[in-house]
Amino acid sequence: EIIRNLTRKEVEAPVAIEDVFDNLIVEEAHGMPAVIVDVNDILQIAETADVPTISERETDANPSIIASVLNEGESYTDEPLTLNTSSILDDKANEEDHSRTYDKLYQQGVDHYLSNDWHQCVGYLELAIKDYTWYTNTLKSCRRDCRAEAQGATPLAQPRSVEQEFYETTIRNALCLLKCRQKHFLSRHHHVAPASVDREFISRKPYDYLQLCLFKLGRFQDAANAAVTVLAAQPTHTVMSNNLKQYIEQYSADQDELDNLELQEYAVEYVRGDQAHSAEDYARAVEHMEAALTLYWRALEDCRLMCEEPFDQGWFPDFVSSVANHYTFTFRCKRKCGLQLSNLYGEDIQDFLPSILNYLQYGYQKLNEIPKACAAVESYLELLPADATMLRNKQYYLANYQKIDKFFVVRKEVAEHAARERYEERLLNFIDTEFVFLEEDPSVMMKELAIEDEGDEDGAFAVRDSSVPVHEDPQVEEPKTIATQEPVGNGAETDATATTSFVAADKFSVKESSGAAVVDIHDEARRSPSLVTSSLRSRGDAGDIEASEGRMLRDKQPTAAVTLGPAALNGSRRYVVDGLISDIKCKILSALVHVAGERGDGYHRNVNPHTEAEEFFGLTLSRTGLMVHAGLLEADMLRLVLRVTSVAKQNIEQHFELQRPLYFSFTHLVCRTAKPEYYDTRPPGDLSHVVHVDNCILYGPGECLQRPPAYTFRDYSAILYLNDDFEGGEFVFTDDPQAKAVQSSVTPKCGRMVAFSAGPENPHGVKAVRRGSRCALALWFTHDAKHRDKDRILAETLLNKIKLGEIKVK
Numbered sequence: 001e002i003i004r005n006l007t008r009k010e011v012e013a014p015v016a017i018e019d020v021f022d023n024l025i026v027e028e029a030h031g032m033p034a035v036i037v038d039v040n041d042i043l044q045i046a047e048t049a050d051v052p053t054i055s056e057r058e059t060d061a062n063p064s065i066i067a068s069v070l071n072e073g074e075s076y077t078d079e080p081l082t083l084n085t086s087s088i089l090d091d092k093a094n095e096e097d098h099s100r101t102y103d104k105l106y107q108q109g110v111d112h113y114l115s116n117d118w119h120q121c122v123g124y125l126e127l128a129i130k131d132y133t134w135y136t137n138t139l140k141s142c143r144r145d146c147r148a149e150a151q152g153a154t155p156l157a158q159p160r161s162v163e164q165e166f167y168e169t170t171i172r173n174a175l176c177l178l179k180c181r182q183k184h185f186l187s188r189h190h191h192v193a194p195a196s197v198d199r200e201f202i203s204r205k206p207y208d209y210l211q212l213c214l215f216k217l218g219r220f221q222d223a224a225n226a227a228v229t230v231l232a233a234q235p236t237h238t239v240m241s242n243n244l245k246q247y248i249e250q251y252s253a254d255q256d257e258l259d260n261l262e263l264q265e266y267a268v269e270y271v272r273g274d275q276a277h278s279a280e281d282y283a284r285a286v287e288h289m290e291a292a293l294t295l296y297w298r299a300l301e302d303c304r305l306m307c308e309e310p311f312d313q314g315w316f317p318d319f320v321s322s323v324a325n326h327y328t329f330t331f332r333c334k335r336k337c338g339l340q341l342s343n344l345y346g347e348d349i350q351d352f353l354p355s356i357l358n359y360l361q362y363g364y365q366k367l368n369e370i371p372k373a374c375a376a377v378e379s380y381l382e383l384l385p386a387d388a389t390m391l392r393n394k395q396y397y398l399a400n401y402q403k404i405d406k407f408f409v410v411r412k413e414v415a416e417h418a419a420r421e422r423y424e425e426r427l428l429n430f431i432d433t434e435f436v437f438l439e440e441d442p443s444v445m446m447k448e449l450a451i452e453d454e455g456d457e458d459g460a461f462a463v464r465d466s467s468v469p470v471h472e473d474p475q476v477e478e479p480k481t482i483a484t485q486e487p488v489g490n491g492a493e494t495d496a497t498a499t500t501s502f503v504a505a506d507k508f509s510v511k512e513s514s515g516a517a518v519v520d521i522h523d524e525a526r527r528s529p530s531l532v533t534s535s536l537r538s539r540g541d542a543g544d545i546e547a548s549e550g551r552m553l554r555d556k557q558p559t560a561a562v563t564l565g566p567a568a569l570n571g572s573r574r575y576v577v578d579g580l581i582s583d584i585k586c587k588i589l590s591a592l593v594h595v596a597g598e599r600g601d602g603y604h605r606n607v608n609p610h611t612e613a614e615e616f617f618g619l620t621l622s623r624t625g626l627m628v629h630a631g632l633l634e635a636d637m638l639r640l641v642l643r644v645t646s647v648a649k650q651n652i653e654q655h656f657e658l659q660r661p662l663y664f665s666f667t668h669l670v671c672r673t674a675k676p677e678y679y680d681t682r683p684p685g686d687l688s689h690v691v692h693v694d695n696c697i698l699y700g701p702g703e704c705l706q707r708p709p710a711y712t713f714r715d716y717s718a719i720l721y722l723n724d725d726f727e728g729g730e731f732v733f734t735d736d737p738q739a740k741a742v743q744s745s746v747t748p749k750c751g752r753m754v755a756f757s758a759g760p761e762n763p764h765g766v767k768a769v770r771r772g773s774r775c776a777l778a779l780w781f782t783h784d785a786k787h788r789d790k791d792r793i794l795a796e797t798l799l800n801k802i803k804l805g806e807i808k809v810k
């Protein structure tokens, strides 16, 4: 929003904006990049930066935003574009042989989009979409057929126990699936598209690119339809809504011709049935609605089958836990199908399935087919038993027709569906309530069952949460779902009588020495001046803090233990570890920020990066290194910081069992201190740090832009807390922009670290720090060696040179 507004107002030549973003060299700083964009900076950078080649550019540019920018300022040219169609034409062959997979085709489409080759962009995206449809349809029929085949197979022996039957069927099913994949997918049967690409297809991102490329080709109606298709999957995509509006209002797209290109068959029938109903053509209305219903059952099963996907458990559970956990993952996904299918044009049709039955009862009554009308009424009531209107309808039928009691029978599929719904509501309720108790005990592995699946946080579909009961049966207890529970935190309430930071002037002496201030940090009790430095120096082994740790510090190194896992935190790629560093290190590090840091360091010198109500005092590695180099800070301070960050990194690598090297990408120490003048004026839900994602720009529910100025290369994030003597400041995982509903919250304290993957699966924020000073070491990591922290390399080099005597510091 900010970017767009700025761009609209200030930039003369909107066409340059895309390049501006791509050329923007973003100096990495704190975790929330969205607000650092100042239009003058951008323009300046754009003028001076080298233009990268296509391959270096962010391939995951966001097309929709650019579209709206372009629409605004750029006048569309009607001139025919000279097109090179040959390479697309070559790929037409792919439609039959499917040797090129949709993920690769999609990538090519995006590449063409990035190189402004709109024709090729459209060609490849259309191929990609076709291939994806073919692939998913084939997969669905494999899963459907194999299930049936396995169930119908002759048992290996009889009698079988229920367990034997289940596993034999599962094994047969697996074998069949293997063969089916081989048979249909041929050479690509081993190919698995990246999960991120699948998610993009589910959220219809390819149509997002497509609408822009179509627009650039002057195909406004097609562009509008592509936009409608995106909106059906992402109803809250405001940029797309604006685009659609512009296509209609300024670019002659016909509103009456708008079409969701991915509208499923049942939905087509439903729409026709509705039209016939409006035209009072009840014969056709019931015909279409019957077809809609039949196709709906199929679509529902297909949707559920598509939930039977691989699942990264994030840990290594035993057999039973593993099965239960994976089942729960698919089960939660399946529970969302009903709502997904009720979204035809970007809005949920309330009680979609009952509404079909309502059309049917009305139509059959008009056609004087009363028995069928009665069955529709009874079926409707099976789904919504308390519906007053339908209960009145039933009374009406009973009063006006003779001997029709016997026709009030629930249609078979509806009865089966309703029974399954009731059962699944109970099971979900069971999982969500029972496993909560176990979360107290981190050794109980089964707590993992309460994991919410990732798709939820992705928000690929604007599916409401599971607290919306699909079935409103008054006899069935209102299900208590995860969304209605109190967020599970670590239980530790922050002390209400918070004191200000422990850092007081008398605990530090800033010595004047040959004109320069030498910062020397003392032990809080002053028993051991220059605690860290002196002991190390005397050993002549200043480089190895770890080895000397036990002796160097009086307090024992605590044992680190994971205290909150995916279940407690409500997300699979997150955890909290306690006892990562000792109390004294916490104190030294927070003291270091107060003494050596400055306002806005680590935030591009932005003194108000998040809120004016707090002071952001930061210390980056580069500043620490500079101060050491200038003789303003003891080198051991820098060593300590580096050492602690290494401990954090190791813990993350081990916990997530990372197979690839992980590199530091950015590190800073930061204290957020409540400003007294804001003590009484901050509203209750105020935040210290807005809800955000660390490696993309979160700009709508489930919409995260993987492009600069976000630090898209960040793969993991961690915040190691240093103190707890403040009020507020809870870290929260949440996808609610206001952070009112949270998935979980973490109360900071010394040695506690929250670590998580840096993507959209982990939106998070920080509640207002209301009193005192909250200090933390924030760390970001990357798998991409290109984005290794250069400041860190400098700092290490500096320490090495000091050690070798090449650089002399005081």
Ligand SMILES: O=C(O)CCC(=O)C(=O)O
Pocket (backbone or CB within 6 Å): 030, 031, 032, 689, 694, 719, 731, 764, 765, 766, 776, 778
């Ligand atoms: O300080 C915290 O707890 C979180 C900070 C954060 O999310 C960030 O800087 O990206």
Ligand SMILES: [Fe+2]
Pocket (backbone or CB within 6 Å): 031, 032, 692, 693, 694, 717, 764
């Ligand atoms: Fe963050």
